[in-house]
Amino acid sequence: MEISRRKFVGGGLALGGAMALGAPNSILRGLGFGTKEVNAALADAEEKITYSCCNPECNNCSLQVHVRNGKLVRISPNPNYFTRPCLRGRSRLQWNYHPDRIRYPFKRVGERGEGKWERISWDEALDTIAANLTKIRDEHGPQAVFFTAGAVMSVMPNAMQRRFANAFGKGVMTGTSGSLCCSSQAEASNASQGYRTAEIEAMAYTKFMICWGHNPAVTYIPHWRLIAEAREKGARLVTIDPRFSETAAKSDKWISIKPGTDLAMAMAMIRIIIEENLYDEKFALERSNLPFLVNEETGKLLRQNEVMAGGSEEAFVVWDQATNSVADPDQALSPALEGSFTVNGIRVRTVFSRLRERVAPYTPEHASEITGVPAQDIIDLAYAYANTKPAMINSGMSGAQRTSNGVYFVQSILNLAALTGNIGVRGGGVNDTAGFGHGTNKSINEPYPADWVGRIPVTKLGEYFLEDKPYPIKAVYWQGKGLGQVPNSNKVLEGLKKMDFVVVQEHFFGDAASVADIVLPVATLFERYDVMCASRSFYYHLMDKAVEPWMEAKSDTWIYTELAKRMGFGELFNKTEEEWVDEILEPTGLSVESLRKSGPVWIWSDPKLNKFGVKRDKPPFYFFEDTPFNTPSGRFEFHTVRWENAGYEPMVNYRPPEECKETAPDLFAKYPLSLVANKIRTKVHSTYAIMPWLSEIYPKGWVTINDEDAQARGIKDGDMVEVFNDRGSVKVAAHVTPGIRKGVVAMPNGWWVTQGACSSVLSNDYTHPQSYGHCLNSTLVEVRRV
Secondary structure, three states, X not given: OOOOHHHHHHHXXXXXXXXXXXXXXXXXXXXXXXXXXXXXXXXXXXXEEEEEEOOOOOOOOEEEEEEEOOEEEEEEEOOOOOOOOOHHHHOHHHHHOOOOEOOXXXXXXXXOOOOOEEEOOXXXXXHHHXXXXXXXXXXXXXXXXXXXXXXXXXXXXXXXXXXXXXXXXXXXXXXXXXXXXXXXXXXXXXHHOOOOOOOHHHHHHOOEEEEEOOOXXXXXXXXXXXXXXXXXXXXXXXXXXXXXXXXXXXXXXXXXXXXXXXHHHXXXXXXXXXXXXXXXXXXXXXXXXXXEEEEOOOOOEOXXXXXXXXXOOOOEOEEEOOOOEEXXXXXXXXXXXXXXXXXXXXXXXXXXXXXXXXXXXOOHHHHHHHHOOOHHHHHHHHHHHHOOOOEEEEOOOOHXXXXXXXXXXXXXXXXXXXXXXXXXXOOOOEEOOOOOOOOOOHHHOOOOOOEEEEEEEHHXXXXXXXXXXXXXXXXXXXXXXXXXXXXXXXXXXXXXXXXXXEEEEEOEOOOOHHHOOEEEEEOOHHHOOEEEEEOOOOEEXXXXXXXXXXXXXXXXXXXXXXXHHHHOOHHHOOOOHHHHHHHHHHHHOOOHHHHHHHOOEEOOOOOOOOOOOOOEOOOOOOOOOOOOOOOOOXXXXXXXXXXXXXXXXXXXXXXXXXXXXXXXXXXXXXXXXXXXXXXXXXXXXXXXXXXXXXXXXXXXXXXXXXXXXXXXXXXXXXXXXXXXXOOEEEEEEEEEEOOEOOOEEEEEOOOOHHHOOOHHHOXXXXXXXXXXXXXXXXXXXXXXXX
16 A cells, blocks of 8 residues: 555645645745655554654654554554644654665765765764764863754753763863743743743633734644634634734734834833733732832842841842831732832832833834834733733744844733733733743753853854854764754854864754764654653653664664763663663653553643543642742742843843844845744744655745835746845745735745755844844845846
């Protein structure tokens, strides 16, 4: 029996809805792509089913893996799990047997980047790597070797590299600071409330949802049904996005906004909520630090030791109206929410008063001038959000936090949720659908105390490599990370070319592999053991080994174990893959065998959502109702102690984007269009970039441009155009539409640099000082017909 590609794609469309919604007709009709089919084993062969989990930075769906005669033949949903894999997860079958998959170890024989390779044995590859890394460590120190990994959310591959890097340098390591996806989201969440939340199931309970810079109809396909369920019960949906996204198309209202100005709109909404007394006073007084006092001269929170005998320097004070004096926040009889006071000669006022002052300039009219959003839309949204309970801001890892205002934007939407009492409420809050970490991989990460002698901002790899910052890097060990996701990608490639030695551990000859010295073929998720401690859905999944590695591929664990033996610390890599997984799971009471029998285990459950018979053994809980705020004050912090202590502005504070007319007028004169990178259904970052079934849907990259901007440049729908700035250029087809804001262009994220449609060669590599976050959506470009 042969699996029909056409039937597969058709089936995927039926399961996933209109998968090509929003796809430019000019792209779908005009660009071909050679596809290859995967042949399944015979239908009458004995079939074995194991369970795994889709592990890119996505929804982490449970998978049934069907094997016949030792070969993968089908990927299907786990009937006992509450989501179903989309077309991406099912295409994993093609991944395993892709004709371009790396089959053997290779060494470079031509000039770096020339594409000339020679097949070598594993012994030669490992001996070469061990010799080169040892030589560089001995001559320049272990910090001269830069290790980086990515692309998966399961534990084993990245954790094993981290363990190896730690052992290699006896704790001395050079790594990255920040993240290409969610640094700003994480930093602002940690500063404001103590940790991130990922209450995906709570989406079904909301009555009003704002998808702010987030497109869950594409990025969270298996969880979209929860939003649909809320909609069926009457919930309203508003999408804020420069593009008429797939989610916007399903919303009650689409609000088009200038990239990088979202914070100004949020501050205008905060202003309205305060001025119209729409805030939740009980939450403000009892669960936030809005009544805390701030020293007017220093701008810092007043500590108890400054004004109270025997007071702590780590505790804070409020003004108690009952006694007309300062008091401990939890002991005050009548804390003042607003006002200015004098305490021991120190002029102070409340955080609430400072917040009111901070947002005062952002009238709806002024915010409209900044954002391009009509003032009435801002007013209407503020009233609707404040007057509906529960209301949720569904930000995901929002494109709005991938801007030079990203940290304060996230703080602003958290402020909106707290100000209206929408935190600690099922169906409320700010749902970033990502990051409550379980921490269960810590036991295998670091045999030595970590000494990070150098950290490179993840957005600045090219600059730091080329300019020898913070010191010369001589070797790079690159594992499974999409180089085409790193901003200013051309500069990163140039930085890799100057290295003495580059190792790439990958499935395909992607961008990084093209400039490597040694390329190692690595096992896929079906060819090794792993565990998913899913922060997206609070499940533990066993990723069981279903088949032996294809050709000469080896697992990451095997590779690092063999290298460790050659480099003199093999005793630190003395477990099998299954034993490592058991060690990871040990704190939970689970094991490989228990998960093999039970299937995915839901850590926190909700019987109302348990529609598919998922086993559960713990009662449900709500973030910030059943859990505390993990902040220095123990409350939600509008004035963040974390940022105050680090010397950063502790409250919401708007400034224009890094690249725009106001901040860079000369650059704007050359490149007057703002570039945003949007996600599409067929990719997760640059994962799946060459899967034939998926590439049949979106064969090539394109740029979406407003019809007025296109007309001014003589561009018609389907024309080939060049998108360019000082960092680089790409040539793609134009999709001309009114469904994107004038002055903005969008390029789908996920193509490799070598495929010629990678938006990251253009993107801004500015980084947030607080979070070292990605600012790709603060980028200026120009477009011309070619």
